[in-house]
Amino acid sequence: MNGIRGQLQRLGLYRASGHEHFSGSLVIPVINARGEVTEVYGRKINDNLREGTPYHL
Numbered sequence: 001m002n003g004i005r006g007q008l009q010r011l012g013l014y015r016a017s018g019h020e021h022f023s024g025s026l027v028i029p030v031i032n033a034r035g036e037v038t039e040v041y042g043r044k045i046n047d048n049l050r051e052g053t054p055y056h057l
Contacts, residue, residue, distance in 0.1 A: 022057060
């Protein structure tokens, strides 16, 4: 998969199904001392989630 969507999938922001992994979440990048994004944190912002859906990603 090429392009931006492919890059986002390789980074884990898109699932193999093409759905956004952090859909419905507030997403915060974790940045190291060199200013590089090393990971992302997601927190679901709705309380009406399907059973078993984690609040923290």
